[in-house]
Amino acid sequence: YLKTLNKNGQLFYQLEHPKFHAEISQFGGQLISFKDESGVEWIWLSSSAKLDGSAPIRGGAPICWPWFGPAQDNSLPQHGYARRLPWQLLDCEGDDERVRIRFSCQLDQAPIDLSNLSLIIEYVLGDDITINLHTENLTEKTLNLSQAIHTYFNISDIYQCKLIGFEQINYEDKLASKSGVHKHPLSISYPVDRVYLDAIEKIEICTDESHFVVSGSGYDSVVLWNPWKEGAEAMGDFDNDGFAHMICVEMANTQGLQVGSHDSHTLTQQIKRI
Numbered sequence: 001y002l003k004t005l006n007k008n009g010q011l012f013y014q015l016e017h018p019k020f021h022a023e024i025s026q027f028g029g030q031l032i033s034f035k036d037e038s039g040v041e042w043i044w045l046s047s048s049a050k051l052d053g054s055a056p057i058r059g060g061a062p063i064c065w066p067w068f069g070p071a072q073d074n075s076l077p078q079h080g081y082a083r084r085l086p087w088q089l090l091d092c093e094g095d096d097e098r099v100r101i102r103f104s105c106q107l108d109q110a111p112i113d114l115s116n117l118s119l120i121i122e123y124v125l126g127d128d129i130t131i132n133l134h135t136e137n138l139t140e141k142t143l144n145l146s147q148a149i150h151t152y153f154n155i156s157d158i159y160q161c162k163l164i165g166f167e168q169i170n171y172e173d174k175l176a177s178k179s180g181v182h183k184h185p186l187s188i189s190y191p192v193d194r195v196y197l198d199a200i201e202k203i204e205i206c207t208d209e210s211h212f213v214v215s216g217s218g219y220d221s222v223v224l225w226n227p228w229k230e231g232a233e234a235m236g237d238f239d240n241d242g243f244a245h246m247i248c249v250e251m252a253n254t255q256g257l258q259v260g261s262h263d264s265h266t267l268t269q270q271i272k273r274i
């Protein structure tokens with residue numbers, strides 16, 4: 001099922017299976033495309049995304065690790081290093097139903113010391129998408145971690161989009177520096193950058209054409225992000241009209257995850273389309 005492609009000096013893994021076509025970038029180890037049996041693209045990728053390894057890829061499902069958001073030391077990059085490093089293919093196996101493919105993040109290439117940590121991503125792709133992000137702490141100290149699977153969902157029209165599952169959940173609004181809660185399913189017509197402080201079991205992203213059901217395990221928060229028009233225009237690698245066709249729903253640990261010495265943690269995001 002697996003083909004390797006070299007574009008702009010970067011490696012991309014293409015999976016061609018009767019049930020789907022997918023593409024994973026070696027840089028960032030991230031899924032950048034998943035088309036189901038009917039040819040419908042589930043994952044948004046900016047057409048102006050940098051795919052040459054010079055910057056994190058704008059779109060797909062970037063991995064934020066070992067921190068989510070701005071670093072405590074503001075000379076370090078937002079969302080950590082995993083999305084800025086090459087990942088090594090470990091194995092790939094499949095059958096008529098699905099393909100399992102795993103990559104290991106080349107943490108020794110990070111400019112900070114991440115030795116004795118291991119970060120492995122496993123994609124299980126078939127009728128749906130499962131992303132398992134596995135952190136192992138082989139140091140003698142507890143690891144304090146924040147992280148996210150920062151998936152950009154491809155949607156036909158943000159103006160028609162309804163988000164179900166966030167009702168009654170406390171959120172921190174990063175744009176308004178306040179907290180809140182809302183009672184009804186959400187429709188978006190403005191920039192949104194919110195951390196919902198709960199392991200919401202199921203989120204539905206509904207438009208006339210797509211209906212995604214997002215779930216998972218091993219998270220304490222769900223992040224919702226859309227930069228809207230001005231935000232998109234301010235980013236050099238974000239298509240100006242891209243905001244109308246994407247929404248990020250990110251399974252995350254933002255509240256202080258600790259991974260004990262010689263212990264491990266798995267963060268999972270599962271995506272179905274019904």
Ligand code: BG6
Pocket residue numbers: 056069078079150174193194223225250
């Ligand atoms: C979201 C954050 O997860 O990612 C936002 O909550 C941030 O604050 C967005 O703007 C995109 O981040 P970046 O670093 O990819 O531009």
